[in-house]
Amino acid sequence: MMHDSGSASAEDRRTLIEEIQQLKSERNAVVLAHYYQRGEIQDVADDIGDSFKLAQEAARTSADVIVLAGVMFMAETAKILSPGKTVLIPDAKAGCPLADSAPVQSFASYREQHPEHLALTYINSSTEVKAFSDIICTSSVARKILAAIPKDQPVLFSPDENLGRYIGEELDRDMLLWKGNCLVHMRFSPEKLSEMRSQHPDAKVAAHPECERAILDQADFIGSTSAILKYSQDNPARKFIIVTEPGIIHQMKLADPTKEYLPAPSRGWASENLCRNMKKNTLEKLHDSLLHLQPEIYVDEQLAEAARTPIQRMLDIGAASGDEHIDIIRSIELPFQRSKIERQLAIA
Numbered sequence: 165m166m167h168d169s170g171s172a173s174a175e176d177r178r179t180l181i182e183e184i185q186q187l188k189s190e191r192n193a194v195v196l197a198h199y200y201q202r203g204e205i206q207d208v209a210d211d212i213g214d215s216f217k218l219a220q221e222a223a224r225t226s227a228d229v230i231v232l233a234g235v236m237f238m239a240e241t242a243k244i245l246s247p248g249k250t251v252l253i254p255d256a257k258a259g260c261p262l263a264d265s266a267p268v269q270s271f272a273s274y275r276e277q278h279p280e281h282l283a284l285t286y287i288n289s290s291t292e293v294k295a296f297s298d299i300i301c302t303s304s305v306a307r308k309i310l311a312a313i314p315k316d317q318p319v320l321f322s323p324d325e326n327l328g329r330y331i332g333e334e335l336d337r338d339m340l341l342w343k344g345n346c347l348v349h350m351r352f353s354p355e356k357l358s359e360m361r362s363q364h365p366d367a368k369v370a371a372h373p374e375c376e377r378a379i380l381d382q383a384d385f386i387g388s389t390s391a392i393l394k395y396s397q398d399n400p401a402r403k404f405i406i407v408t409e410p411g412i413i414h415q416m417k418l419a420d421p422t423k424e425y426l427p428a429p430s431r432g433w434a435s436e437n438l439c440r441n442m443k444k445n446t447l448e449k450l451h452d453s454l455l456h457l458q459p460e461i462y463v464d465e466q467l468a469e470a471a472r473t474p475i476q477r478m479l480d481i482g483a484a485s486g487d488e489h490i491d492i493i494r495s496i497e498l499p500f501q502r503s504k505i506e507r508q509l510a511i512a
């Protein structure tokens with residue numbers, strides 16, 4: 165059948181979804197989708213999650229094929245954690261400007277200037293930058309990981325300045341912060357949010373830590389996408405102002421359609437807070453990726469090996485209880501050696 169995005173009739177759409185389900189079973193494939201994906205993609209996914217859950221699922225799935233419906237750094241992380249599997253992304257142009265804000269050469273020289281610092285790096289980064297880092301984190305485990313690092317250990321946090329500052333202030337830790345931002349989260353308007361709060365005094369404000377301080381100061385709750393979703397379900401309030409990419413509202417409505425979820429206002433035009441990269445993936449592209457097993461993700465094996473260690477530390481600390489994290493942190497070799505930088509750059 166023809167898959168013409170946008171003009172598909174309801175009948176065509178049903179056929180497309182049936183074909184996707186059929187291809188998933190023929191290929192022994194799973195579709196892992198981020199909460200910012202279009203609702204129709206979330207509806208055909210086998211698992212939907214935040215960046216941490218997507219990495220966990222990619223590492224433990226027994227499927228032969230993983231379609232990572234998200235952005236490139238998520239798909240590359242899935243490939244690094246499951247190198248033997250075929251990993252696909254519906255649109256290979258779905259990048260992340262925040263990840264792009266830390267080019268590997270600049271990051272390498274930054275590390276070289278601070279060899280005694282432990283590099284704690286947000287998963288929204290390139291594979292090359294991950295390979296230069298000591299521990300990766302997502303917004304859901306960033307605080308837990310920072311808390312596990314001894315207080316006297318200097319840390320450099322990259323690339324999201326807002327997340328770094330937020331967890332640093334929470335734990336009273338001074339960190340060196342890379343000056344990167346998520347443009348999607350930076351486009352929320354603190355002034356308009358304040359007005360919206362006055363108009364809806366019964367609403368709870370839930371914000372993502374990628375937002376700037378003037379937004380976070382107004383929030384009743386700050387957390388990752390999955391934590392915001394859980395908060396909207398557990399909190400007895402009937403109305404929520406959601407200060408993150410509005411794709412997450414799809415799951416909120418499915419979980420409790422009787423509550424009201426208001427997308428927080430942007431500085432300019434209404435759709436400014438849609439992540440254009442996340443939205444590059446469509447149902448048609450998802451279908452075609454399963455049909456042709458393209459676009460496939462490739463990561464150089466040596467590079468993948470270097471990036472796997474800090475990602476695995478994140479997964480291990482995320483799952484650790486009690487004092488288990490101490491050994492994980494102790495296994496990190498500091499100061500960061502120039503020879504290591506040269507080795508990593510050679511493969512990057």
Ligand code: 13P
Pocket residue numbers: 199213214215216288302303304346374387388389390
């Ligand atoms: P989380 O879903 O991990 O909170 O991340 C948000 C995000 O911006 C992903 O790109």
Ligand code: SF4
Pocket residue numbers: 235259260261262263288346347348349409439440441442
């Ligand atoms: Fe990157 Fe921001 Fe889009 Fe997440 S929401 S993929 S951080 S640009």
